[in-house]
Amino acid sequence: MSRVVFLEERCKGCRLCVAACPCGILRPSGRFNRHGYEVMEQAGTCSGCASCAVMCPDVAIRVFRSVKAKEGAA
């Protein structure tokens, strides 16, 4: 399963990532960073498309995609 990591202290709570996610798995977390912005969280299965990160103006998102180990079969 792929995953999204939020660098929460960089987040400004704009929610562009939430709107960009084609799987609809991102949501506000109810937690606030030290700047007072509500940070986001992953709540569902991530496809690893990185749309959220592409739209994030604050470079607050990293995306890790699970890669099927095809090489192992070769």
Next chain:
Amino acid sequence: MKDERILIKGNEAVAFGAADAGCRCYFGYPITPQNEIPEALARLLPERGGQFVQAESEVAAVNMLLGAGACGVPAMTSSSGCGLSLMQEGISYMAGSHVPGVLVNMQRGGPGLGDIGPSQGDYFQAVKGGGHGDHRNLVLAPSTAQECYDFMFRAFALAFKYANPVLILGDAIVGQIKEPVRRMPPSDAVPAEALIRSTASWRMEGYGRRGPDGRPRLLKSVYLAEGALAERNRLLAQKYASMRAECAWDCVQTEDADLVVVAFGSVARIARSAMRSLRRDGHRVGLFRPVTLYPFPAEALAALAPGRRFLVLEQNLGQMVEDVRQAVFGLDGPAKVLWHGIMPGLFASADDVREPMLQALGEVR
């Protein structure tokens, strides 16, 4: 370079001086009476691998100068009157960012579009900063074509020594007069390569040129953090104070003079002619010619004050006279400062200033 004398205009001497001093970039917009400068440099600079850009305006020209100066490259612009007014914003940014550059103002009559005759009406603009905020330009005032040539070397050296704009303040007479000029770098000329080397610690070039440990740099004038701008201004004030070491002036027969005429640029030439004729008639007249208008050679002038009067001759409505009065203010003795203005746009002769000099002598007696 041959040791030769060539008959050229002051404007051409500026261009030759700039090229020989190692100017790499010229940016400017045409305006009379200084067009010989860009026209000469349009040939001279490309021949030497330099860059000549006819800008779309003086506003653009001064900002191109800011860009090239920020790269640590000897660069210049030239203009006249209204053109310098348009450049003031950029000059202020250069001063605020510690960026060197040379600007030539061959003054024309003002205010407004004025005329294309001689004037010294831009004195205040030149020596008091001219743009917004507290900034100062080093200002050199040539009075001959030879000085137009020589002062370009000094201008580039000072611009790089202080990382500051340097202004050459001439006028229509200085720029247009044709005189023999010895085209040889002055003995104290600083090679352009040395000027460029002196910028190694701050210039824009891309951090990769600074070796494997190169770090990005920033040149700016904006300081928003509390106290940051105050600190910046303190630094600038120190720099301006240190510029006092550059004061330069010329004294002609001041030792025995009862009356010292204070004049700069083309007016100093006229004053000198009148002075000579008055000397022949037995009047003890001397001439004090500030060569740097900023810093103003106030101490040298004050040293002459005891027992003498001053007559300030200038082609404006009374500008340098304020610096002269301040220089001798409160000094013991009859250090009275008189003033005579030649109206901007007029081509004055020695005869025109003889009468006010005689009147001033009359007051001495």
Next chain:
Amino acid sequence: MDAHALEAALRPADGEKCVFDTNPVLNERLTHYCPGCLHGVAHRLVSEVLHEPDLAPRTILVAAVGCATFTYDYFNVDGLEAPHGRACAVATGVRRARPEAVVFTYQGDGDMAAIGLAESLHAANRGERITSIFINNTVYGMTGGQMAPTTLLGQKTTTTPEGRCLAREGGPVHLAEIMAGLEGVAFAARCALDSVAHVRAAKKALRRAFEVQIQNLGFGFLELLSSCPTNWHMDPVTAARHVAESMIPVFPLGVFKDKAAAPSGKPSDAANESEHTAGGAADA
């Protein structure tokens, strides 16, 4: 998430690869931009384009005045401040002094299309080898939401309280199309930052805008339609939607000029046009 947990989370596990990361051209400083402002996205794209062929060590950024005043704080490249509107003139001076450098300006709509229109058009017309990134969000952001040259007809701003009126204030300036009409311009395009697909397209265009400079073809220009949630009085997601629904119909997206993409596949007249940067001013 505490620092240790974050550090652990940022390590790819077995069978994982990081598909989105930052790069060393963009520094770690948090920007001063408002939440949801797309300047941050544009910054990231610029940093990626400067990083991927490793242009940053020879790059000089000329920053403008407006919200982008502090652009230089976010890039690990040499940065130079320009007066309001004059970035293209300053960049011309930089370019002429340092022909080997990569030079770019980053300017807002007020800076480039109002006060700095003359400097921008003439630098472009001279074919200066610089790249200009033009952020169009139809409003003066830094000063608090006044009318910009790109403000849409009918758009309310603090200085057009009844909405911009064609008869009174004129219409929005289409800078990409104007740029494309100038001889010296090698690449002119307009992209948008409102969606993932548009951001990805913008990166391709941005790369071209730098490539034409490096290939000595001329001036590279990219207009980016952006948002201003604060001065539009919209939340960031609505503002991005507004870009799509209200701006793009007025400011069509596309590549209006690309000299390198001549039908023959040959860069047009590249040899003839390399003349004025052949001799450098700097030799230090």
